[in-house]
Amino acid sequence: MSGRPQGLPIEVGGLTKRFGHVRAVEDLSFTVRPGVVTGFLGPNGAGKTTTMRMVLGLVAPTAGTATIGGKRYADLPRPSATVGAVLDASAVHPGHSARDHLHIYRTMGGHPPERVDRLLTRLGLDRAADRRTRTFSTGMRQRLGLATALLGDPRVLLLDEPGNGLDPEGIAWLRGLLRGLAAEGRTVLVSSHVLSEVQQIVDDVVVIREGRLVAAGPLAEIERLSPGTVLVRSPDAAALRTALLRGTARGGAADRVDLMPDGTLCVYGLADSAVADLAAAEQLRVYGLSAGTSLEQLFLRLAGDGAPAGLDRPSALTDEGRNRR
Template sequence: MPSGVPIRFEGVSKHFGSVQAVNDLSFTVEPGRVTGFLGPNGAGKTTSLRMLLGLVRPTSGSATFDGTAYRDLERPLETVGAALEAASFHPGRSARNHLNVYAIAAGLSATRVDRVLDQVGLTQYADRRVGGYSLGMRQRLGLANALLGDPGVLVLDEPVNGLDPEGIRWIRGFLREMAAEGRTVLVSSHLLSEVQQSVDDVVILAKGRLVHRGPLTSLGAESTVRTTVDSPDRAALRAALSETGHRFEETAEGFVVLDVGATEVGRTAHLARVPLSALHAQQSGLEDRFLALVNGEGLR
């Protein structure tokens, strides 16, 4: 089973002319954990990942895989699997053909192609031209490409972009599985809500600077649950929530129930025989803390 190695950013800065895209970035991503690389669009995340993968030269500092630059890895595809947001594929080729080309070029076994297609759920679409793929399917193909060498390190840029709810749920489980196998997983996103159910650690950038790093729990344990629920019969749902004493607010999206999880709200509706059209919960405290950091509060 592949084992991961630490990813190390040490004093990394990058200037594009007078624009400072990344400023003195230092952090370590440990094996066996999923690390969320977070920040708003334009924060410097993609530039940082491109420096890590040798696609952009840092102005100063180094980004390495346990001290080895990507360009110096002996078998890079078997050490690092990467899928950048801007990945593109020839529209006239099938997914299988695309992966076969990369496998041959890297000297990998052809059996890996079928394996990764199965891993990302593309087997039944493997011989369809990529030009007919949805954005979510292209995201899965990019992930399959990253997995070809069965690497110990995964670097993924906005992997849930374009995925439907089922796909997002799948990739969350997939990331956890990869980390459980001892791999190093670094995944970028501009939204904490997209990754908070799958990451162990967070590294947060704002305007090219590191503003927070640590376990997800370090963002603050004082989070409150807010459950959004809706029904075709809002009057009946309103009555059911009132009868149980739940505190709630009515919005355009339905009812926001305070300090009660989705399971309990769903149970309330079930007992009252109220059909539901929406039910989801959010840890609002974490998201609020994240937004405060990227907006300059608590910058360090």
Template sequence: MLELRGLTKRYGDVTAVDDLSCVFRPGRVTGFLGPNGAGKTTTLLLALGLQRPDAGTVRVGGRRYTALDAPMREVGALLDAQAVHPNRSGRDHLRALAAGNRLPVARVGEVLERVGLSAVAGRRAGTFSLGMKQRLGIAAALLGDPAVLLLDEPINGLDPGGIAWVRALLRELAAEGRTVVLSSHLMSEMEQTADHLIVIGRGRLIADTSLTAFLDRAAPAGLLVRAEDPGFPAALSAAGGSVREVPEGGWLVFGLPAYEIGRLALTRRIVLTELSPRRGSLEEVFMSATASSTDFTGHASAPVSAVSGVPGGDPVRSARGSR
């Protein structure tokens, strides 16, 4: 378990993490989300003792990271997949980590096998693709067989097969009873992987809830309608519905129950090809929840969110100095 209590970190006049309190619990994948500049990476650095907080505490299994007798046996982390000597082989990179942390060398072969790098472990890490380096970084995080895993953007550079593999691996690790913390901006993958979400903005806690509860609480109950009559949206609007065309075809309708839409189609002798509930995606809900915590956003041709009506474009990288 990873526990943050009143965690605060300032850089000059910028508060990167602001009185943050939350608990990352074992047995589930917790998505750690926030816009650029929210303080996510700073929080992970504080958890690993790589930065000192100005106030508050971080506890791993009840103890500070710097007080752990064998840190890699307690916490595994992937913060930067590029942090490997380019002239050292993947196997030697892990062997050096094992030796420096008094870990059995047999673990090197075990983690290489688990991440699928056994066949290329003798190659220089500098020749690895970004996806291969991500796998090597995950292997390093697993080297000490830790109870807590902190992974920052672990699927960057992976192909679709690799992304599916990481998704399955994280679920497997959580099922083993580990605390798995996943920080990523890829909302579609987070929606398929995480059980729980901790969302921050400008260093402050916005949400600490299950993925299902986050989606259900923030997303309105819309209905996806597809029909063989392109004039049907006008009829829906005249009946009091709020209608928005969706890119994949059809219309998202708010304010009318399904039976009213069906009755309207029947009276107009219109064939409905789909009438189904559509919950807002995690991306839409996230954009709505963090709209007031985003430092900079682009506005040119920004699509309108189905959840809140705020611009739906990706936030521009923050000038606040942390993610």
């Protein structure tokens, strides 16, 4: 990449999109800042892709604005030299080689020819450069999509599920690539449902549910505002949950105990030692116990029915995040 690009903020204000009677996005506002990786999180159908398409001018909003560096995408003088995007990694001609594909888009954007070979090498596609894309795996198509997005050496990147189809080695490679792009000063917005990987990549998060903002700001601030948790794996989960909520004469009760989709108990308001002691006193089996808060737990709480104290009013965290910017 050339020099240190100066990233541009993505600013979404009051963004709303309705398709007939279906409300896809409702009064959505957040800012994506340069120089960091921002995770765009939400369950399927939350409105993430629709929001990204509105930022890129592919979908007209019903109301509100979406700008990049203060300008609509349509008003950018050289869009592909400012913004790179991957919304659908399968959008390649099956009869073209990877090299042909990149040269077509390079020519359309007016970018220098040497960018193609440089990106084929950087994205790990140099050995497959002259193969037809119909023979590519999903992971290779993801790499080719990223190479296409980077042709203009853009200052802003919008990537929709860029880790889909990548094996563990590919995920580690993607992590390093995105962190490196942000370190160069670029603005990087990444949507993903692979939360264990996102946690190792992102600095900021934007969480939406049913088209509305739930929380936005630095991940560290969201983790700080979220109470500590203890994860417990037990074949006696139902009985243990009842006991934790009831408490004992010697110790207090948990503030809250959630049963996670995989059967794990997520305990709030008790230390791990207290949980272990209570289970032993009740003669209930415990096969695993760990303290801490993962992004997956935070996501399930934020995007589920019960946002934690301090995060149940999105504007509070959003304003704090903006002040920190």
